Amino acid sequence: MNPFMVNPAFTGTTDNINVFLTHRSQFSGISGSPQTTYLTLDAPINIKGVGLGLKAYSDVTSILSRNGVSGNYSYSLNLGNTHQLTFGLAAGIIDNTINYDQAIVRDVDDPSIFNNRVHRTVFSADFGVVYGWKQLQVGFAIPQLLSNQSRNRSNDGTISYFDMQQHYVGTAKYVFEIEQVKGLTAYPMVLVRGVAGAPVQYDINAVVDWNKWGWVALTYRSNYAAGMSVGVRYKQLSVGYSHDFGVSKIRSYTGGTHEFLLSYQFANETKKKLEEHDRELAELRELTAQNEDQINRIEDELTEIREEENRLYHSVELDQQEIDSLYKIIANLNQEKNDIDTFEISPQNYRSHSSSDFIDEYVNPMENGFYVVIGSFSIKENAIKFKNEQRSLGVENATITLHQSISIYNVYVLYSNDYDIADEERKKQAATYSNTWLLKLE
Numbered sequence: 025m026n027p028f029m030v031n032p033a034f035t036g037t038t039d040n041i042n043v044f045l046t047h048r049s050q051f052s053g054i055s056g057s058p059q060t061t062y063l064t065l066d067a068p069i070n071i072k073g074v075g076l077g078l079k080a081y082s083d084v085t086s087i088l089s090r091n092g093v094s095g096n097y098s099y100s101l102n103l104g105n106t107h108q109l110t111f112g113l114a115a116g117i118i119d120n121t122i123n124y125d126q127a128i129v130r131d132v133d134d135p136s137i138f139n140n141r142v143h144r145t146v147f148s149a150d151f152g153v154v155y156g157w158k159q160l161q162v163g164f165a166i167p168q169l170l171s172n173q174s175r176n177r178s179n180d181g182t183i184s185y186f187d188m189q190q191h192y193v194g195t196a197k198y199v200f201e202i203e204q205v206k207g208l209t210a211y212p213m214v215l216v217r218g219v220a221g222a223p224v225q226y227d228i229n230a231v232v233d234w235n236k237w238g239w240v241a242l243t244y245r246s247n248y249a250a251g252m253s254v255g256v257r258y259k260q261l262s263v264g265y266s267h268d269f270g271v272s273k274i275r276s277y278t279g280g281t282h283e284f285l286l287s288y289q290f291a292n293e294t295k296k297k298l299e300e301h302d303r304e305l306a307e308l309r310e311l312t313a314q315n316e317d318q319i320n321r322i323e324d325e326l327t328e329i330r331e332e333e334n335r336l337y338h339s340v341e342l343d344q345q346e347i348d349s350l351y352k353i354i355a356n357l358n359q360e361k362n363d364i365d366t367f368e369i370s371p372q373n374y375r376s377h378s379s380s381d382f383i384d385e386y387v388n389p390m391e392n393g394f395y396v397v398i399g400s401f402s403i404k405e406n407a408i409k410f411k412n413e414q415r416s417l418g419v420e421n422a423t424i425t426l427h428q429s430i431s432i433y434n435v436y437v438l439y440s441n442d443y444d445i446a447d448e449e450r451k452k453q454a455a456t457y458s459n460t461w462l463l464k465l466e
């Protein structure tokens with residue numbers, strides 16, 4: 025549930041800010057058995073591909089204890105559309121302590137135990153990398169990368185060393201989408217770890233995860249135990265419990281192993297704003313494309329009218345009144361083209377004008393609000409014909425409004441004071457009329 029614990033490359037790779045608190049009590053039947061507690065915090069930041077995190081932990085086994093804290097950093101590279109490579113680095117300190125006063129010894133005169141407690145703090149670093157391809161995820165990490173050494177001196181001058189050897193951890197999992205709509209997935213996950221002087225260990229996990237409700241998992245730990253984990257989610261809160269059942273020859277002496285998990289996900293407002301920005305940008309690009317189509321249409325009309333003008337100009341029977349009318353149409357179309365050329369698209373996807381500049385087809389003033397326009401015409405007869413066509417198709421609300429300053433007739437199908445209602449109708453009409461737009465009168 026929290027791979028960030030074993031590989032710093034998993035830092036901030038989800039969309040949210042994650043806080044995890046886990047406690048593991050191993051070999052509950054043995055005095056001085058391992059007790060491990062982790063607190064982690066990680067999140068993506070506003071810089072694309074970068075994640076930051078913090079990890080603090082306490083690991084106590086008998087008279088030995090380790091307390092550490094580290095800061096984590098990750099950076100992701102997209103290699104094509106489906107491949108991703110993420111690098112991670114953790115740097116911090118570890119305090120190694122030997123509590124001699126808790127030791128059970130046969131020779132109480134042993135000078136090495138005269139110290140009640142010795143501890144040394146050393147610098148530590150971890151490195152990790154994760155490769156992702158579609159649903160496959162493979163990771164490799166080297167905890168205790170620097171192989172630092174803690175040096176302790178007893179009362180008799182004896183020097184002992186606590187070596188922090190490099191470990192090697194590999195993970196692999198593949199996610200199967202069972203029900204994408206419900207967020208139900210299943211995945212096998214294998215973890216392998218090794219260190220000089222100890223056998224290679226591995227965990228094999230089978231997990232069924234329901235994004236909304238929780239998870240169930242089965243685990244086999246090499247030559248040690250089989251385990252089961254269950255978890256429940258409520259909104260951003262998760263609670264989990266895991267229990268290991270011993271399968272080795274010493275299982276009757278060691279007792280069970282218990283692990284508890286508590287996590288909370290804070291919504292990443294930056295991520296939400298970026299997604300909202302992307303949606304708005306897509307809508308603006310769509311509206312820009314519609315305006316370009318309208319500009320091209322007007323330019324085609326201007327070309328046709330100029331050709332008609334030239335033909336009429338060279339005609340002997342040319343009527344001066346027709347010339348004046350034609351120049352007026354040209355001026356109106358040029359004005360409309362300039363309007364669109366200089367029109368700056370608002371983030372709300374509408375064009376604003378004064379209501380005093382508009383009248384309806386019955387020469388009545390227009391009310392303030394939003395109008396969903398599906399067609400614009402410079403000739404009134406064409407606008408009437410288009411309106412009647414829409415009404416014959418069942419669009420009873422098709423109505424004409426006149427933009428008086430440029431003599432353009434707009435056919436609209438919906439009026440509303442609510443922008444959201446009007447914008448929803450605009451998107452619906454855009455499927456049939458690509459030049460659909462919103463007119464806002466103020």
